[in-house]
Amino acid sequence: xxxxxxxxxxxxxxxxxxxxxxxxxxxxxxxxxxxxxxxxxxxxxxxxxxxxxxxxxxxxxxxxxxxxxxxxxxxxxxxxxxxxxxxxxxxxxxxxxxxxxxxxxxxxxxxxxxxxxxxxxxxxxxxxxxxxxxxxxxxxxxxxxxxxxxxxxxxxxxxxxxxxxxxxxxxxxxxxxxxxxxxxxxxxxxxxxxxxxxxxxxxxxxxxxxxxxxxxxxxxxxxxxxxxxxxxxxxxxxxxxxxxxxxxxxxxxxxxxxxxxxxxxxxxxxxxxxxxxxxxxxxxxxxxxxxxxxxxxxxxxxxxxxxxxxxxxxxxxxxxxxxxxxxxxxxxxxxx
Amino acid sequence: xxxxxxxxxxxxxxxxxxxxxxxxxxxxxxxxxxxxxxxxxxxxxxxxxxxxxxxxxxxxxxxxxxxxxxxxxxxxxxxxxxxxxxxxxxxxxxxxxxxxxxxxxxxxxxxxxxxxxxxxxxxxxxxxxxxxxxxxxxxxxxxxxxxxxxxxxxxxxxxxxxxxxxxxxxxxxxxxxxxxxxxxxxxxxxxxxxxxxxxxxxxxxxxxxxxxxxxxxxxxxxxxxxxxxxxxxxxxxxxxxxxxxxxxxxxxxxxxxxxxxxxxxxxxxxxxxxxxxxxxxxxxxxxxxxxxxxxxxxxxxxxxxxxxxxxxxxxxxxxxxxxxxxxxxxxxxxxxxxxxxxxxxxxxx
Amino acid sequence: xxxxxxxxxxxxxxxxxxxxxxxxxxxxxxxxxxxxxxxxxxxxxxxxxxxxxxxxxxxxxxxxxxxxxxxxxxxxxxxxxxxxxxxxxxxxxxxxxxxxxxxxxxxxxxxxxxxxxxxxxxxxxxxxxxxxxxxxxxxxxxxxxxxxxxxxxxxxxxxxxxxxxxxxxxxxxxxxxxxxxxxxxxxxxxxxxxxxxxxxxxxxxxxxxxxxxxxxxxxxxxxxxxxxxxxxxxxxxxxxxxxxxxxxxxxxxxxxxxxxxxxxxxxxxxxxxxxxxxxxxxxxxxxxxxxxxxxxxxxxxxxxxxxxxx
Numbered sequence: 001x002x003x004x005x006x007x008x009x010x011x012x013x014x015x016x017x018x019x020x021x022x023x024x025x026x027x028x029x030x031x032x033x034x035x036x037x038x039x040x041x042x043x044x045x046x047x048x049x050x051x052x053x054x055x056x057x058x059x060x061x062x063x064x065x066x067x068x069x070x071x072x073x074x075x076x077x078x079x080x081x082x083x084x085x086x087x088x089x090x091x092x093x094x095x096x097x098x099x100x101x102x103x104x105x106x107x108x109x110x111x112x113x114x115x116x117x118x119x120x121x122x123x124x125x126x127x128x129x130x131x132x133x134x135x136x137x138x139x140x141x142x143x144x145x146x147x148x149x150x151x152x153x154x155x156x157x158x159x160x161x162x163x164x165x166x167x168x169x170x171x172x173x174x175x176x177x178x179x180x181x182x183x184x185x186x187x188x189x190x191x192x193x194x195x196x197x198x199x200x201x202x203x204x205x206x207x208x209x210x211x212x213x214x215x216x217x218x219x220x221x222x223x224x225x226x227x228x229x230x231x232x233x234x235x236x237x238x239x240x241x242x243x244x245x246x247x248x249x250x251x252x253x254x255x256x257x258x259x260x261x262x263x264x265x266x267x268x269x270x271x272x273x274x275x276x277x278x279x280x281x282x283x284x285x286x287x288x289x290x291x292x293x294x295x296x297x298x299x300x301x302x303x304x305x306x307x308x309x310x311x312x313x314x315x316x317x318x319x320x321x322x323x324x325x326x327x328x329x330x331x332x333x334x335x336x
Numbered sequence: 337x338x339x340x341x342x343x344x345x346x347x348x349x350x351x352x353x354x355x356x357x358x359x360x361x362x363x364x365x366x367x368x369x370x371x372x373x374x375x376x377x378x379x380x381x382x383x384x385x386x387x388x389x390x391x392x393x394x395x396x397x398x399x400x401x402x403x404x405x406x407x408x409x410x411x412x413x414x415x416x417x418x419x420x421x422x423x424x425x426x427x428x429x430x431x432x433x434x435x436x437x438x439x440x441x442x443x444x445x446x447x448x449x450x451x452x453x454x455x456x457x458x459x460x461x462x463x464x465x466x467x468x469x470x471x472x473x474x475x476x477x478x479x480x481x482x483x484x485x486x487x488x489x490x491x492x493x494x495x496x497x498x499x500x501x502x503x504x505x506x507x508x509x510x511x512x513x514x515x516x517x518x519x520x521x522x523x524x525x526x527x528x529x530x531x532x533x534x535x536x537x538x539x540x541x542x543x544x545x546x547x548x549x550x551x552x553x554x555x556x557x558x559x560x561x562x563x564x565x566x567x568x569x570x571x572x573x574x575x576x577x578x579x580x581x582x583x584x585x586x587x588x589x590x591x592x593x594x595x596x597x598x599x600x601x602x603x604x605x606x607x608x609x610x611x612x613x614x615x616x617x618x619x620x621x622x623x624x625x626x627x628x629x630x631x632x633x634x635x636x637x638x639x640x641x642x643x644x645x646x647x648x649x650x651x652x653x654x655x656x657x658x659x660x661x662x663x664x665x666x667x668x669x670x671x672x673x674x675x676x677x678x679x680x681x682x683x684x685x
Numbered sequence: 686x687x688x689x690x691x692x693x694x695x696x697x698x699x700x701x702x703x704x705x706x707x708x709x710x711x712x713x714x715x716x717x718x719x720x721x722x723x724x725x726x727x728x729x730x731x732x733x734x735x736x737x738x739x740x741x742x743x744x745x746x747x748x749x750x751x752x753x754x755x756x757x758x759x760x761x762x763x764x765x766x767x768x769x770x771x772x773x774x775x776x777x778x779x780x781x782x783x784x785x786x787x788x789x790x791x792x793x794x795x796x797x798x799x800x801x802x803x804x805x806x807x808x809x810x811x812x813x814x815x816x817x818x819x820x821x822x823x824x825x826x827x828x829x830x831x832x833x834x835x836x837x838x839x840x841x842x843x844x845x846x847x848x849x850x851x852x853x854x855x856x857x858x859x860x861x862x863x864x865x866x867x868x869x870x871x872x873x874x875x876x877x878x879x880x881x882x883x884x885x886x887x888x889x890x891x892x893x894x895x896x897x898x899x900x901x902x903x904x905x906x907x908x909x910x911x912x913x914x915x916x917x918x919x920x921x922x923x924x925x926x927x928x929x930x931x932x933x934x935x936x937x938x939x940x941x942x943x944x945x946x947x948x949x950x951x952x953x954x955x956x957x958x959x960x961x962x963x964x965x966x967x968x969x970x971x972x973x974x975x976x977x978x979x980x981x982x983x984x985x986x987x988x989x990x991x992x993x994x995x
Contacts, residue, residue, distance in 0.1 A: 016833065020838070023834065027846065140979060141971070144922065144974040146930060146946075146970055146974075148929070148930055149970060152956070152964075153964065153967065155956065156956055160956050160957055160960075234434060235437065235438055235439060237438070238432060238439070238440075238511075240394055241392060241425065241429075241430040241432075242425035242429075242452055242514065243422065243452075243456065244421075244425075244451070244455060253440055256443070257440070257441065260442075271839050272840075275840050275841035275842055276839075279934070282933075293842065293845075294845065294849075294934065297846060298849060309838070309842065309846070312838070312839060316838075316839065330442070331442075332441065332498040333498070
C-alpha cells in the first residue's frame with residue numbers, strides 16, 4: 001500500500017520536472033547573448049558560413065516551439081544533448097561531476113546532524129544553563145555567517161596559519177586513486193587505498209564544515225524547541241511515573257516525538273545544501289556540479305545548463321520525497 | 337486494625353516563586369490502609385495532585401519536599417532516584433487525567449504497557465531480552481491479559497494500535513492497564529474521569545472498584561467531584577489551599593460535614609430530585625503566594641469569627657452524637673475548624 | 686416606540702476605530718514592556734539602526750574615496766596591528782582603497798538590496814497569498830502550482846541563473862531576488878488566510894453583508910500582519926547574505942562600487958599576507974545579519990504569544 005503511494009508521488013513529480021524543464025528552456029533563450037557568438041569569442045575571425053553551420057548543428061536556427069519539442073522529446077529518452085562548449089554529451093559531463101557534489105552535500109549533512117543533535121538535546125534538557133545559552137548563541141552565529149566568508153575564514157585559520165588542512169581540491173594532487181563510484185571516500189575504502197582515504201577525508205573536512213554550519217545551527221534550534229515542548233508534555237510525566245530512567249525518558253519518549261517537526265526542517269535544509277553548494281565549491285575549488293553550472297551559465301551553454309538544473313531539481317524533489325516518507329514513518333497520525 | 341501501607345507524615349511541598357515561597361502541600365498527614373480507597377477532594381489548585389506527585393518524588397526542581405512518606409516502612413523521600421524508580425510503576429502506580437495527552441502518541445499502546453513490564457523485570461528471563469523470544473511472548477501475553485482485564489475489547493488487534501486510534505474511554509482503560517501491568521499495591525489516580533463523558537465515567541469507576549476488590553489494590557483518588565468521591569471512596573480527605581481541612585470515613589464526612597468548606601461543596605452538588613437553586617461558595621480560591629493569616633478559608637467562610645484569622649490550628653476531632661467516638665472502621669473524623677472548639681484555640685497548639 | 690433602522694443599530698465606523706485606537710495603544714504599551722525583557726534583541730535593533738545611519742551618512746563619517754585608491758597604500762594592515770595606522774583603521778585593499786570607507790559605503794548596497802527585495806517580495810507574496818487563501822479554487826491552484834515549481838529550484842541557483850542572463854546591475858539584482866523571494870511570503874499569507882477564514886468573525890462580517898475586499902483588507906489582514914512582519918525581518922538577513930554571495934561570484938553589483946561580497950572575493954588572493962581584506966567585509970556582513978536575526982527573534986517572541994491571545 002505504501003509502495004503504491006510512493007510510486008504515485010514519483011509520478012506526480014514528472015509534471016513538476018517538465019515544468020522546470022520548460023522554464024529553464026525559455027529562460028535561456030529569452031535572455032540576451034547569442035551562444036554562438038560567445039563561443040566564438042565575439043571575434044570577427046570566423047566566417048559567417050562557419051557560424052551558420054554551428055547554428056544549425058545546435059538547432060538554434062529552428063523556431064522556438066520546434067526547439068522545445070526536440071528538447072522535451074530528447075529529454076524523455078534520457079538524452080540531454082551535447083554541451084556547446086565542451087563538445088561532449090551533457091549527461092556524461094554531469095555524471096562525472098555529480099558524485100563530487102553529492103559527496104560534499106552528504107558530508108555537510110552528516111556534520112550538521114552530528115553537531116545539531118547532541119547540542120539540541122542537551123540544550124533542551126539543561127534549559128537556560130550556560131551550555132544552553134552558549135549553544136544558542138553559536139547557533140545564531142551559524143545562521144548569520146555567509147558560507148563563502150566562513151569558508152575563507154576556515155581556510156585562513158586551518159590551511160594558511162595552522163597548515164593542518166589542505167586549501168583546495170578533493171584529493172592531494174600526488175595521490176593516486178582508481179575511481180569506481182566517483183565517491184572518493186568510498187572508492188578509497190573499496191580499493192583499500194589508505195593514502196587516498198586519508199587525503200580525501202582531509203579535503204572533505206573544511207568544505208563540509210562550511211556548508212554544514214548553517215544546517216547545524218538551524219536543526220539545533222528546531223530540535224531544542226521541539227524537545228522543550230516534548231519534555232513538558234504529559235506523556236513524559238507518565239514515563240517518569242512509570243519508573244523510566246531519565247535517560248530513556250529523554251532519549252526515547254521525548255526525542256521520538258521531537259523528531260517529527262525536526263525531520264521536516266532537515267528536509268528543507270537539503271534544498272539549502274544544494275543551493276549553497278555552488279558557493280562552497282567555488283571557494284574550495286571543489287570539482288562538482290556547481291562550478292560546472294556557473295561556468296556554463298556564463299558561456300550560455302544551453303544544454304549544459306538545462307541538464308544541470310534538471311538534475312538539481314530532480315534531486316530536490318527526490319529528497320523531499322524521502323523526507324515525506326520518513327515523516328510518515330515517524331508520525332503515526334499521518335497516513336501517507 | 338491493620339498497619340497502613342502508606343503513611344504521609346507532615347508532608348510539605350514548597351515551590352520558590354518570584355513572589356515568595358508557595359506551599360502547595362502544607363503539613364499533610366494521611367494514612368492509607370491495604371485495600372482502602374481514599375479520596376482527596378478539593379478545587380483546582382488546592383494541592384491534591386501535588387500530593388500524589390510528592391509521594392512518588394516527581395516534583396521537579398526547584399520544588400522541595402519535606403516530611404515523610406512511609407511505604408512499607410521505608411521513607412520514600414529519603415530514597416535515591418534510582419531506588420525510587422523501582423517503586424514507581426511497580427509498587428505504586430499512577431494514572432493521570434487526560435489520557436490522550438498522557439499516552440505517548442508515537443508508540444503503540446501495547447508497547448507502552450509492555451514497557452512497564454520490561455522496566456520492572458516482571459517476567460524473569462535472561463537479562464538481554466531482545467534475544468529471548470519466549471520472554472517477549474510471555475510479556476505480550478501478559479499485556480493482552482491486562483488489556484482484557486481493563487475491558488479493552490479485541491486486545492490482540494488493539495495491541496499495535498496507536499493512542500489516537502482509541503476512543504476516550506478506551507484510552508483511559510489503556511492508561512489503567514499501564515498502571516496495573518505490574519500489579520501495584522497502590523494506585524494513585526489523578527482525576528481519571530474528569531476528561532471523560534458521564535457514561536464512560538461510570539464505567540471507569542466501576543472498573544477501578546473491581547480492581548480494588550479483585551486485587552486488593554489500595555487507591556488514592558484525587559477529584560474535585562465530591563459526589564464521585566462519596567460514591568466510590570471509603571475515606572475522604574478534603575483539601576483547601578494545600579491543607580487538609582476535613583478527613584474521615586465517607587459516611588461521617590458526607591452525612592455530618594463539619595468544615596464549612598465541605599458543607600459548601602456538598603451544597604454545590606446539584607440535586608436532581610429537589611431542583612433547588614445552586615448555592616455556590618462565594619469568592620475564589622486564594623493565591624497560594626498570599627494566603628490570609630489563620631484559616632485559609634476564612635474570607636469565604638459564612639461562620640467566620642475574628643479569632644479564625646489568628647494563627648495556625650490543627651485538625652480537631654469531631655464529636656458524634658455528643659461523644660468523641662471513632663467510626664467502626666477505627667477512623668476518627670477530624671476537621672480543621674474552630675467551631676468544634678467553640679472558637680477557642682486549643683492550648684496544645 | 687420608534688423603530689431603529691439598520692444603520693443605527695450597527696456601530697458607526699467612528700466608534701469602531703475609537704475602540705481600535707484604544708486597543709492599539711494598549712498593545713503598544715505592552716510591546717514596550719516586552720521589549721525590556723529582551724535586551725539582546727533590542728541591542729540587535731540598535732546595531733541595525735546604527736548600520737542604517739552609517740549607510741545614510743556615509744560621506745560624513747568617512748574620509749577616503751571608496752572607489753579610488755593609490756597604489757602607494759596597497760595592502761596596509763588595520764590600525765590595531767603593528768605597522769598599521771588610524772588613518773586606515775581597518776587597512777586597505779590591493780588597490781590602496783581604505784577598507785573602512787568601502788565597508789561603510791558597501792552598507793548602502795547591502796541594505797538597499799536587502800530591504801527593497803524583501804519589501805517587494807512581501808507585497809507581492811502577501812497580495813497573492815491573500816488572494817489565493819481567500820478565494821481558493823482555481824486561482825489558488827494556479828498560483829500554488831507555480832509557487833511549487835519555483836520552489837523546486839534552490840534559491841541561489843535560480844538567482845545566479847537570472848543574474849547571469851539579465852546581466853549585473855542593481856535593478857536586475859532586485860529582480861532576481863524577488864522572483865523567487867515572494868514564494869515564502871505567499872505561502873505564509875495563504876496559510877494564515879485559510880486559517881483565519883475559518884474563524885467566526887469572518888463569517889459574521891460576511892453575514893452582515895460586508896464586501897469581501899473590505900473583510901480581507903480591513904479585518905483579516907491586520908490579524909496576520911504580525912507573523913508576516915516577523916518573516917520580513919528574518920528574510921532581510923537572508924537576502925543580504927544572498928546578495929553578498931552573488932557579489933562574491935562577480936554576479937552582483939559591479940566594481941568599483943563597493944559591495945561586501947565582492948570585497949571578500951578580492952581578498953582571496955591575499956590571504957597569506959593580507960588577511961584583513963577578506964575578513965573585515967565579512968565581519969561587517971556577520972554583524973549586520975546577526976543583529977537583524979537577533980532583533981527578528983525577539984520580535985517573534987513578543988508578537989507570537991500575543992497572537993494566541995487574539
